[in-house]
Amino acid sequence: MPEWVMAIIKILIVLAFIGLNGMFLIWAERKVAGFIQARIGPARVGRPQGFFQLFADAIKMFSKEDVRPAAADKWVWWFAPVVFFTPVAMAFLVLPFGPNVIGLDMNIGLIYLAAVASFALLGVFMAGWGSNNKYSLLGAMRAGAQMISYEIPLILATIGVIMITGTLSTQGIVEYQVAHGWNIKTQFLAFVVFFIAMLAELNRTPFDLVIAESELTSGFFTEYSGIRWGMFMFAEYTNIFVMSALAVTLFFGGWASPFGLVGSVLIFLIKTYAIVFLIIWIRWSVPRVRIDQLMTLGWKFLLPLSLFNIVFTGLILLI
Amino acid sequence: MSEINEKVKGRLIEQFPGVEVSETEFGQVEVKAPKEIIADLARFVREELDFDYLTMVAGVDYIEYLQLVYHIRSLKDYAELIIKVDVDSENAVVASVAPIWTGANWHEREAMDMFGIQFEGHPDPRPILLPEDWQGGHPLRKDFIDKRPKRERQFRTR
Amino acid sequence: MSEIEARRLKAEEVGHEKLILNLGPQHPSTHGVLRVITTLEGERITEAEPDIGFLHRNFEKIVEGWTWSQVIPLTDRNDYLANINNEHAYVLAVEKLAGIEVPERAEYIRVIMSELNRIASHLLTFGTFAMDMGAFTPFLYGFRERELLYDIFEKVTGARMMHNYVRLSGVRNDLPDGWDKEVLEFLDRLENDVIPDYYDLLIKNPIFEARSLGVGVLTKEDAIAYGAAGPILRGSGIDWDLRRDMPYSIYDRFDFEVITREEGDHYARFMVRMDEMIESAKIIRQAFEQMPEGPVMGKVPRVLKPEGDIYSAVEGPRGEIGVYLVGDGNFKPYRVKWRAPSFSNLSILPLMAKGQFVADIVLTIGTLDPIFGEVDR
DSSP: OHHOOOOOOOOHHHHHHHHHHHHHHHHHHHHHHHHHHTOOOSSSSSGGOOOOOTHHHHHHHHHSOOOOOSSSOOHHHHHHHHHHHHHHGGGGGOOOOOOOOOOOOOHHHHHHHHHHHHHHHHHHHHHHHHHTTTHHHHHHHHHHHHHHHHHEEEEEEEHHHHHHHHHOOOOHHHHHHHHOOOOGGGGHHHHHHHHHHHHHHHHHHTGGGOOHHHHTTTTTGGTTOHHHHHHHHHHHHHHHHHHHHHHHHHHHHHHHSSHHHHHHHHHHHHHHHHHHHHHHHHHHTSSSHHHHHHHHHHIIIHHHHHHHHEEEEHHHHHH | OHHHHHHHHHHHHHHOOSSSSOOTTTOOOEEEOOGGGGGHHHHHHTTTTTOOOOEEEEEESSEEEEEEEEEEEEEEEEEEEEEEEEEETTTEEOOOOOSSSHHHHHHHHHHHHHHEEEETSOOOOSSSSSSSSSSSOTTTTOOOOSSOOOOOOOOOOO | OOOOHHHHEEEEEEOOOOOOOEEOOOTTSSSSEEEEEEEETTEEEEEEEEETTOOOHHHHGGGGSOOTTTTHHHHHHSSSHHHHHHHHHHHHHHHHHHOOOOOOOHHHHHHHHHHHHHHHHHHHHHHHHHHTTTTHHHHHHHHHHHHHHHHHHHHHHHSSSSOOOOOTTEEOOOTTHHHHHHHHHHHHHHHIHHHHHHHHIITOOOOHHHHHHSSSSSOHHHHHHOOTHHHHHHHHOOOHHHHHHOOOGGGGGOOOOOOSSOOHHHHHHHHHHHHHHHHHHHHHHHHHHHHOSSSBBBOOOOSSOOOOEEEEEOOOOOEEEEEEEEEEEESSSSEEEEEEHHHHTTHHHOOOHEEEEOHHHHHHHHOOOOOOOOHHH
């Protein structure tokens, strides 16, 4: 088979996975929320636990009217969901699902991920600016401050792992853990920083200031509806998956398992969804922080902690 | 209770010889004052008699004249005071008590909306409950007629 | 002049642009149809101006055309979360004005229902405050208990919210058999399970404390000057509760504490509400113990034509609900003035919001807890 056919097949698989995963997570979030909030959650569509709600949701999103505000900056507004969505899909290129199940095993995988992930901010900002809505603008401004501030500890936290494993390739990191055990044993501090920064990066409670329903109605996607809104949602949930997968890769041994190829992929997915569950759980349990508290946490605690972790790891490696 | 009321009555008569001071059957001191002295009276009861908590300012339209009713509590002495001020309905202007009790601000704006009473020295004299561009008169006056066009029921023709 | 300095001067010349942001009238956390015109500098509010009147229906004019007893159901619609308290306020004023006697048992029933309504209202405030803070789950937990309470109401009054239950000279009907046991069970659950749950769920959370402690401080002087009422007054350290200090109905027969907190911040006001629920439960328990048998309706003249004027007030969940009545010897009230606690409370918003973050003004509105049925009347 020529290489480009393989590439197209891979892209199709990734897109299909993004769609299914997004729908599944939306359903899962509603279900978990229902469980936490002492109610049932979706239960009407489909037999086991309203499972087909996810298709109902998707169909609803596709068939809804796509309203554009009259005063919006047309092209910026139009492209924002695409710009927000694309880097998230691009991140799948280097996620190692199994021993050979990876889009492309780059030797700069982590740098690629960091570069691609910071691109999402552009989409958020375009949406906030293009909507010509003050809530959206405020949300976008907050997003700018928040995502840039938290990207720094997020990336610094991974440096500890890179120092131990001595590679930037995601496959390489997993292979190191297959040999030496999970990184969480030595990099617990890094994981804590990573996880908190990850929540902020994903705009999830307690750091969902960018969306903040009760203050900014819905932040940067206030003015979106129909499938455009759906794209933001899909991108967001896919992003949750990507970040969780990254956390699993970096700290929890990735696909490392004794059960062969299928077992590896399954183990990887189980671990990832466990972290996703943790994120959902946190979302429905805690209130939201304020912008100044967010900044204080990011710059005064997470950044020094991540730097300390690097120094500490370096010292350990030296000895 | 009644001791305080007696004391309040005494002080008021002493300070303002012209006013009518009485006690209602529900244990509240009631003062009927001419509108010229309302600012002085308010300052006096606020500062000297410790009536610090204004609960409401109510207008009443008695057709020949309007009346403003202030109900004030003393949180320290557990006493209540009602001040009644008659205002001419044609030329309804009275001194504002909002500089004395800040909370009177909104209550006076409401009386302004509903009765057309102008408050001199009010910090922010704008309509509060009625729309800013309301021209239809003062709803709680007895001679108010709703001049808005009658609303037609809307049908959608198919 | 260095380049940086020149740049700064230029920025000052141009001036900071202020953003005027309309919060509401359609906004998820304005608790109804409040519009706040805020002027922002970055995330800070330099000025906030509430614009009210979207729900204005002129209750006071409408009731001038109705008979004295016809007014009662409409008072429900003023503060639609404290219906019995509203009815009680109005009925008490008319009874005082007309000199109507109320049977003992009816008084007890009124007290029990009022206090239950206070609990229901505070439960809702608990939930909405949490939601303003971005925690959705406590909101639903608050609503769960409130719903159980509404079931209890329904058994007595037949309605969940708009009860129309308190009548001149008594209440509409007696309590159903075994109802007291249900209420006591509910109160036990509230005190032993539910409120500790709320503490675990929200109040002990460090984020909750960081968001509410020391934020939106209202000083004693301001609270009195603005005529703040209820939990807002008591949250600022003023020991004032009409139920104890100027007892109406039969409140002088119960032993309860008036909860006050000195700090005057969001946390203080919030905790005053939480603790008041327990005090209300105490009152209800005592009322059940003391309650005599007997009729629940007294005698009312067929045509009521009271004369004179009266100001009478009760302590509702949001503070002093006052009614000023003028009767001119007719079967209709000449003037009904409704002193709504939320109206006075909301007038503090510009003061409190000044210099706050956008995120905090939402909490400030949540903790002032205005109900627009009674703000706009």
